[in-house]
Amino acid sequence: MVEKNDSCPICKKAGDKVKNTTVEHMVCDELVENVKSEDYYLCMDEECDVVYYNSDLDSVFKKRDVKVPIWFKKDAEPKYVCYCNEVTEEQVISAVVKDNAENMKDIVRLTGAMKNGQCEIKNPSGKCCHSVVQSAIDKGLQFKNKKN
Ligand SMILES: [Zn+2]
Secondary structure (H helix, E strand, O other): OOOOOOEOOOOOOEOEEEOHHHHHHHEOHHHHHHOOOOOEEEOOOOOOOEEEEOOOOOOEEEHHHEOOOOOOOOOOOOOEEEOOOOEEHHHHHHHHHOOOOOOHHHHHHHHOOOOOOOHHHHOOOOOOOHHHHHHHHHHHHHHHHHHO
């Protein structure tokens, strides 16, 4: 059996597996028909222009081919942490710094993040945004502790 290739065609780094359904919902409408009926990989490299690619590397989607900014890629604007409710990293940090949010529960209440989650079709990774929201909270807390 041939080993499945999981390396990005441009940066050569290993990507994260993403379901076909997720890719179909993320690429621009006119490109949906080009999405193959197989699972893809998401390039996790911040500098790399590639977003999705398949293991045969004959189907590649770059940043401009995708409807939303990819939060961990360079120059993502806005930087969403929760795509389902369009909550940005900035909103989460501000809720921590200005509104004294301390944990996930506070953030859900203050920003509406993670409500009615449809991460499989709304998040570019197809995964729940929980850990990304958590790291934004941690960032906010760190920032706040530094200031005090
Ligand atoms: Zn790449």
